[in-house]
Amino acid sequence: MARPVPSWKDLVTQSPTFITNSNPYLDFAVPTTATIVHAGGNSMDLEKMKHVGSLPEEYEKILQERESTVLKAVLKQDLSKCSNYFQMSHLSGSMKRMTLNSRRGFQKNVHLKKCVPQTNLLADKRVNVFMTHGELGSTMEVAYSAKSALMVSISGDQPKNALMLAVPYDKRGKIN
Numbered sequence: 001m002a003r004p005v006p007s008w009k010d011l012v013t014q015s016p017t018f019i020t021n022s023n024p025y026l027d028f029a030v031p032t033t034a035t036i037v038h039a040g041g042n043s044m045d046l047e048k049m050k051h052v053g054s055l056p057e058e059y060e061k062i063l064q065e066r067e068s069t070v071l072k073a074v075l076k077q078d079l080s081k082c083s084n085y086f087q088m089s090h091l092s093g094s095m096k097r098m099t100l101n102s103r104r105g106f107q108k109n110v111h112l113k114k115c116v117p118q119t120n121l122l123a124d125k126r127v128n129v130f131m132t133h134g135e136l137g138s139t140m141e142v143a144y145s146a147k148s149a150l151m152v153s154i155s156g157d158q159p160k161n162a163l164m165l166a167v168p169y170d171k172r173g174k175i176n
Contacts, residue, residue: 021136021157026143026164041140049144052123062111063126070150071121072131122147134158139165 012018016035023041032038055063063069121127122145132138134151139161142149151162 023136023140026140028160028164040136043137044140044144046144049119049123049141052120055117055120055124059117059121063124066109068128069126070129070131071116071118071127134162136161 017037018035019037019039021040022038024038025041027038027040054060119141122130122141128148129150130138130142130145130147131150131152132142134153135156135158139151143165149165151158151165153159153162
């Protein structure tokens with residue numbers, strides 16, 4: 001018979017090290033001890049982000065269509081199939097039954113892609129705004145790429161991540 005799973009509180013007190021998914025350079029300052037290791041961002045390759053390759057011709061054409069571009073990453077990332085690309089895995093709302101081949105209801109300046117070279121696009125000066133749900137990976141990518149972002153946070157750590165990069169305005173539109 002299997003042993004019962006111990007409470008997380010017991011595990012924390014008995015563990016010599018506690019690893020968090022946060023980046024101390026971007027996250028809010030909190031008191032901590034030497035036994036807490038902040039591992040968020042350890043997979044960020046800053047040198048690779050500085051020296052990304054050229055975009056595929058398909059994306060060059062898209063970026064040349066307009067003066068400014070908004071990159072909207074709306075869906076789940078699947079690194080096993082699509083490294084550094086966003087993978088379309090599910091759609092919500094009115095897009096639920098739409099396939100990638102269906103452009104019904106979209107303007108011709110909207111391009112639906114199964115995967116996009118996100119790191120390369122964020123490095124491109126023609127991309128002006130990155131719209132994302134605000135999971136930690138995307139939050140760090142947008143912070144390190146110095147792009148403006150619109151974060152539509154839904155659950156988990158996403159609201160906190162969005163606040164890490166937020167510029168708070170008062171009701172008169174002035175920066176606080």
